Amino acid sequence: MASTRDWFESVAEAQRRAKRRLPKGVYLALVAGSEAGVTMNDNVAAFGELGFRPRVADLRTDRELATTVMGQDISFPVLISPTGVQAVDPDGEVAVARAAAAAGTAMGLSSFASKPVEEVATANDKLFFQSYWLGDRDAILARAERARAAGAKGLIITLDWVFDSRRDWGSPFIPETLDLKAMARYAPQVAVRPGYLLQWLRHGKLPDLGVPNLVGPGEEAPTFFGAYGQWMTSPLPTWEDLAWLRAEWGGPFMVKGITHPDDARRAVDIGATAISVSNHGGNNLDSTPATIRLLPAVADAVGDQIEILLDGGIRRGSDVVKALALGARAVMIGRAYLWGLAAGGEKGVSNVLAILRSGIEEALLGVGRSSIHQLGPEDLTIPAGFSPNFRKD
Template sequence: MKIANPWKQNPWFESVAVAQQRARKRLPAPVYGALIAGSERGWTIADNQAAFAELGLAPHVAGHQAQRSLGTAVLGHDVSLPVLISPTGVQAVHPEGEVAVARAAAARGTIMGLSNFASRSVEDVVATGATTFFQMYWTGDRDVMVQRMERAHRAGAKGLIATLDWSFSMGRDWGSPEIPEKVDLATMVRFAPKVAVKPRWLYEFAKSGALPDLTAPNLAPPDGGAAPTFFGAYYEWMTTPPPSWEDVAWMRDQWHQLTGSPFVLKGVCRVDDAKRAVDAGVAGLSVSNHGGNNLDGTPATIRCLPAIAEAVGSQVDVLLDGGVRRGSDVVKALALGAKAVMIGRAYLWGLAANGQAGVENVLDVLRGGIDSAVLGLGLSDVRELRPEHVLVPEGFTRALGT
């Protein structure tokens, strides 16, 4: 006998903000807290979003284009819209996690970024048919990193994203959410009061027959040993000496020798770093501050984008990651020099709200907003966006490292 879902509601939502509201209602407080957390006082995470509101658009009253193209080419791949899935760690907000996100990316014709701290394996994610870029932190020794690259390549990853900007301050003014190292009986008993008040979330996991997975299967040793927990992976990162620019070039060379596919450096906020990334041979870079989870006080990425795009945008694909919640945000980023944007929290809220369909919903919301802005600006193609289409107030931009 099929059991009806007693919490079924209209699954469609009209904005990322509504997706966030539904995620908050559905998720246990520690899980939702992990999604909204930023470092220290949260200045950077707030500025990532607030900066977009400072930018205006310059629409036309007539002469609009009846047909508009929202697709573009980025990192050697055609995508149906200039919005890519940014890699995020353990996605225990939904039983299918990264697999559901990858299916949504494939269904909507865009690139899936998969974290090496993910809760689902690179093999499972690539099997969805999504064009997958595997993301790696600088963790472990060089032999271990090469093994992980080789595994991603064998699985069918089409590119590598290196994230090196994670300083991860633990000092949060509102406190850090409690996250268990693993989910076992003792953990279930301890967290029962917080989970019991979120029955819809518990119902989804009960249907799947699985508990939230807090391990990192992509970091499992090649000899078949057990995958580390998220905190085990975090310990490996903390005990690995940070990389030099020579290490970045080495990482790029190792990946290029394996496959020749794109190598992307994520976390660039300075012009001088962007130029050194180009010297290291990257195919693309993401202007990113780790969504405000890195060094608090770093300006919003959209403030840093114009100077970086002007310096290296003709040599590599420049992406933007941070604070994107609306299609108009995407349009502003493209006008100021980005080839595409990467989203993180936005799709995680969609995943929490309604699984794969929720992620597709978020991408559709962004697509609709992009199309509306392109229409209003009198353009026929997102690739026609230029700085003159955006009203940039005096003193808005930050040219760091010039």
Template sequence: MANQWFETVAEAQRRAKRRLPKSVYGALIAGSERGWTVEDNTRAYAELGFAPHVAGLQGERDLSTTVMGQPLSMPVMISPTGVQAVHPDGEVAVARAAAARGITMGLSSFASKSVEEVAAASPQTFFQMYWVGSREVLVQRMERARAAGAVGLIMTLDWSFSNGRDWGSPAIPEKVNLKAALQFGPEVALRPQWLYTWLKTGAIPDLTTPNLAPAGGGPAPTFFGAYGEWMGTPLPTWEDVAWLREQWGGPFMLKGVMRVDDAHRAVDAGVTAISVSNHGGNNLDGTPAPIRALPAIAKAVGHEVEVVTDGGIRRGSDVVKALALGAKAAMIGRAYLWGLAANGQAGVENVLDILRSGIDSAVLGLGHRDVKDLRPEDVVVPANWPRVLGTPDQEHVV
């Protein structure tokens, strides 16, 4: 197993690229339209620096924190991502890795594994929902997650505009059938290790979404079928957000907030936490990196709700930069998917260990004993680097 270990998230990405069929890898790295946003997600972190100390450093450091009532061994959370067919174990492997490393698991409603399977693998599962279907259907889906043991709800409302990429959207079949086998056979044949991983389980990649199956029975929709229903559902209002939060009645995160005025409205709706996020670069292209918008949002509402962020996290030092600028934790997406593709559950654990080591090193260099002591003065922020989107709205009461 030693030869499967990797030392950086970048190496996990390289191995994922070598292992996965071209279309599958393309789906992992893609962003909407030109890709300005997905590029800025990583570039924004690279533009930030640190102000380290050289003496009086702390020999022991506490990396733990708490988000939405759940203790975290480090300020990292698994962000929900759709159908994880990069590995046969998919979201269950990710959940087991999260549990092994003491962090929360975010499960997408578009996942390839059921909430029952995932919650059984991780007692700290947050179930993520989109505004898909009627209110009755939404409540049924939410209650199913509660019954399965989900301890929190994540509502993702930033729209995905990923269907118009300048470099072409990756070809992904509606179903894995004979037609798909003939179409994708040549590129799969070039990745025999990936194919063997699936064949030895007796399964083939499943593109259905079991968490969106009808409550009364019947087949679960395919990913694209669910996506079509999402696009066809009337768009939610702030009143809808408050209603769903009330129906859940427990820890509730609103994901996709990028504007200060939206952050205030989220507070009015009664959310527990907000995630400053641009859907990993898959929403409206030209949206700045979340880390650029984080300081203004954290300053505006961080004393009222918990603020986390995601997008562009590739190393532990990125997490530390986010915490210094106001986040309680950072959510990761592509990073753990590359680990999953490279080496299953062990690959995800590998990624989490890399992030933990990087967080610890940065906290050490900055002279802190506790991640909760990180402050803006620990980070070197260039002029004109932050972005303030939206302005406080005094009439934002729901």
């Protein structure tokens, strides 16, 4: 259906509406990539290098999209990836959780989220809590146990980050807190996007840059940059650390940030339930290849020993189908749902999920498959040299 005031027909249209609505600095924070943005752009462009092999007769009319991820049944193979402080909408992660629940899928909640895990878990019981390796073992485990008590069904440990915040085009100004000085600096941007401010005022508040899930319930939350500084100065984890956390957690456990087959094998060795092939949306080491290029080698290395997800560059349902054909069980989306949230709140997120679901169904029909579980590399045309060669000399 064509786009209307209350409906957009593509993720690209959601992005355009988000850009029109958000102050410039807020929008730029959503589209930021490290350094020259080589990886960020390749995450999207690489999908265009993969083609389909359509079939035209004896096609089934039914479509099986359901699968399971970390013990949770989901209605289609798209999950919400954890993203930090969602200042694009007053309801933030709670709105996202409600939209995901309505679509029958799971949500990853960032430890840097703007809403407490207890509130988000009430909106979606298929919740995975994400943590960075921030602080000592006791602090990391305490955050995980708080999430478990709130109802989190799985733990995601994110490792794909080298603290590289340099942007060739310049980083947007993000204040430590919204004090008078920060508001004065943002005032010219907000003046030309009055709808953004009015929406927050109708909720009786301004965007909150605190991160409540890094402390106990009811304790004063650190600011985003305060937490970021602590993360940057925490000792880097070892595989022994990760094995300890996996054992202490004792439930479904995902390692997010895998790009190398050797790391995928190590995740299997420590007993992880799942891995996400991810480069932090292009915000990790720039010039890392797109995750879809890295997926085949990871899938070849660990096969069915562990659940494999892909995160990065998903903009269409056909992208999801390509990822599944190359070995992913499901995908996680980030910018796509944030643009939907900015464009239309909870309804905008639901809109994005509906676009992806219908796109998956259409692509399945085109390649002659009645189930996502039938997909394989034979459904694609893959150019020579598409994936990096990880063989050792």
